[in-house]
Amino acid sequence: MPRNFKIQDKMTIDLIIRDKVLEAVEKLYEQKMPVESVQVQITRKEFEGDLTVIVFPFLRFSKKSPEQTAEDLGNYLLQNINEIDKFNVVKGFLNLGISSSYWLSVLNNAYANPDFGFKKASDESPLVMVEYSSPNTNKPLHLGHIRNNLLGYSLCEILKANGNRVVKTNIVNDRGIHICKSMLAWQQWGNGETPESSGMKGDHLVGKYYVLFDKEYKKEIAGLVASGMGNDDAEQNAPSIVAARELLRKWENKDPETIGLWKTMNGWVYKGFDVTYKKMGVDFDKIYYESETYIIGRDEVMRGLNEGIFYQKEDGSVWADLTADGLDHKILLRSDGTSVYMTQDIGTAKERFNDYTIDKMIYVVGNEQNYHFQVLSILLDKLGFEWGKGLHHFSYGMVELPNGKMKSREGTVVDADDLIEEMVHVARKTSEELGKLEGLPEHEAEETFRLIALGALKYFILKVDPKKNMLFNPEESIDFNGNTGPFIQYTYARIQSVLRKAAEQGIVLQPLDMNLDVAAKEQELIKKVVLFESVVEEAGNLYSPALIANYVYDLVKEFNQFYHDFSILKEENDQVRNLRLALAETIAKIIRSGMKLLGIGVVERM
RNA sequence: GCCUCGGUAGCUCAGUUGGAUAGAGCAACGGCCUUCUAAGCCGUAGGUCAUGGGUUCGAGCCCCGUCCGGGGUACCA
Structure with a gap:
């Protein structure tokens, strides 16, 4: 596949050729053309030559056959460019042969430069912050996270090689109902099990209780339904979920025992993540925690509410009206005042732009969240952050298994x-x-x-x-x-x-x-x-x-x-x-x- | 329903602003190690580029329709 790479504007010889082609068209056919109309590409392997000029676009000026036009141009280029030492014509394609000495000098250049292909960043270079990884602290990393981490890390390396300053960042989703579920399961059925006592990696241990919660929860629902309760009611009233919600409430009220358990279990997970990150060979310059940034986000939403940017429903929930942007209404705070995913992302973004002079913010997040980031960008813009519109969502596709999607709770993941x-x-x-x-x-x-x-x-x-x-x-x-x-x-x-x-x-x-x-x-x-x-x-x-x-x-x-x-x-x-x-x-x-x-x-x- | 992304060889994927006969790997078959590493190299076979129109000198690529699939559209993240 000799043709998948753009060479235009990259190789000096290519620039020269474009220039001279324009000149030739001007001299031979008395016509001026824009630079873009000159197509120079790498000659396909089956043909003789190094670079190829496509002459079809010039036919309407030359008023000659493709072959004759190519001949005319070929002769002109041969005479006017030192590096060209021969040419041949196949239909409308002018294949140019570049001299050995040109290729030698090019090789010499690449050989002599230890950083060939890389541009150095200076203190003046653009600062790009890249968020990637973004794990939840209730389960170990799986194949989906691997794609995220590898893409994020590689993207950072590529940006650095292009002369940018890069800050690698991670937002850890360390709070919320899903965290409370594994905490509750551990309290109920854990018997004090620790990574040390079980010999299990911390993130795997916590993940085990997350799965266990789901299993017990489902059993309870089935039991309630069997005794005559409706499915929705059963889902809301099963003892486990009620207890998990209670735990979340305690966490938000800073109940010391709950916070203690939360810290302990998250600590296990972090230790486990560190091992996996190290194995994968990825790292971060700055880590943010949702448990800290969601408060900033909540304050921003309240400010937006006070300034009339958002509105409140009778039940107390706070919303943004995005119909003017062709989107829908979006919830920002629940009726009980607790925050949602969007809330913390607003806070995290604000914090980041406070901490760094960011020229470009890139989020490495799966394409299932395209809508989320579209909305985030608009919301930040509405809140008056001039950088809001400039956020970039590096949206990547999902990793599928032969039998379909991966689901943590159902154990169909590749760890x-x-x-x-x-x-x-x-x-x-x-x-x-x-x-x-x-x-x-x-x-x-x-x-x-x-x-x-x-x-x-x-x-x-x-x-x-x-x-x-x-x-x-x-x-x-x-x-x-x-x-x-x-x-x-x-x-x-x-x-x-x-x-x-x-x-x-x-x-x-x-x-x-x-x-x-x-x-x-x-x-x-x-x-x-x-x-x-x-x-x-x-x-x-x-x-x-x-x-x-x-x-x-x-x-x-x-x-x-x-x-x-x-x-x-x-x-x-x-x-x-x-x-x-x-x-x-x-x-x-x-x-x-x-x-x-x-x-x-x-x-x-x- | 609406929004959005995709459909290229049996499978997994390339295919730059539209350009020459649509390319790799895997799997299959057949060759190549007394020669710098055979985790390699060469060959054979394998395609209505989902489909129907359109634009163009020229369409896998651009435009419109249709079919099929993914994702989103939650007081989940």
Whole structure:
């Protein structure tokens, strides 16, 4: 797939060509055209050439056949651009051949720059705050959270690489009825069980009681219905839910015993989350807690009410009328004065903009909340925050299992910890079967298995367009061949192996001979190397780790063909060998950089 | 109902401002390790790009209709 990347305005040679094409049209056909009308793209592999100008748009000026027009332009460009050394015409396509020396200089540039493709941020650079992860503290993280965390982390890396200052933030949903449910279940049936006494990870332990609550609650409902109560009444009056509500009320009244239990159980969960976050390799610069920000949000809503921005119903509930914006009415405070999801998000946003001078706020949250963020933005704007309209919801698709959606309470989830362990297990097994890594110290081998396993998982998730829903089949998704993370890591390891051998043989890289005639395959590779810069930029503009993943795969696939067909160290022509080494080293660097943007580590051998 | 996103090979996914014969991986089949790592490379097979119209020199991509699917539309988060 040679054509999935935009090159326009990215490659200097491309700019020159556009310019000269305009000039040619002007001189040959006495017509002025806008720059946008010139289409320059990478020549498809089946055809000879490097860059292609599409001449169809010029036909109405040239009043000649496509072939003749292309000939005219080709001759003009050949004479007026040094870097072009040949051209051919196929129908309305003018294929231009760029000289070896141009490609060599481009490679040289990429090779010499240790931060190739990355822009540095300064104190003046835009500050972007990215919210991601946002867990509830009543259950462990699952596959859905994994996609969120990986996307969020990668997005931050990509934004940094594009010269932004980035603050990674997390909002922890640590209060509310769902938290009280697991607390209540633990009180009722826990017998004082702790992570220490049970040997269970804290988040899993709390999750167990959340599930238990639901089970008991459902039993109670069934019992009540059997004794003649209506279903709705039963749901409202089952002893467990009544008790949970009472617990929430106590929590809001700061009952010491309740607050104590809440702190204890949340503490268990945080410890568990820390382990999972660390395993995933994600982190945060600043963490906000809903238990703190919902108060700020409530105050803002009250202010809005006083200023007539919102209105109150007779039952005391507070609403926003969004019909003027083409939306509906939205509740902001319940009739009992307690706050809803929206309330805390208003407070969190305000707090963040107080804490930081934010140029861009990005929320990494699933697309099921598109409406929520549309409303949030409008509400903040109505409340007078000039940044309200500028919030950006990075909306990603859901992860589906072969049998449908994941539901925590019904146990149809793929647990994050389990999944990672399983992948490490498979990585270890595969590696041992292949007999790789023999002679490596145990802890180094273990670290390699971990990197490969995480590489497989992260790449699998990040390579798909964030906007789209994706399917995760636990049996089939654990793959280490083909378009996968390990395949890319493997290519990196191969290059490192070559470089080690080169060093052993005392081969030292020399400056490139700029007069060298570059062979077709090397030129193909150099062309892909150059694209890295524009891909990073494009990924930053479109907020898409998938672009990075697909590019790196494309590069690596091409390199493996080269590796198979040609020898690097055994090449007899010193200059050619030198070029191949420089190319391999540059490609390794890009693999490392690209993988870093995805939050994936590379391995020296595998 | 209304709003919104999607439908590309058996499966999972690419496919940039509309451009040449729609591409990968997996699965299937057949080749390639005395040669820098075979977690690799090469080949075969696999498509009415959901569907019907339209715009255009040119449509997987743009416009309209239809069918199918996801999500939203809660005093849940």
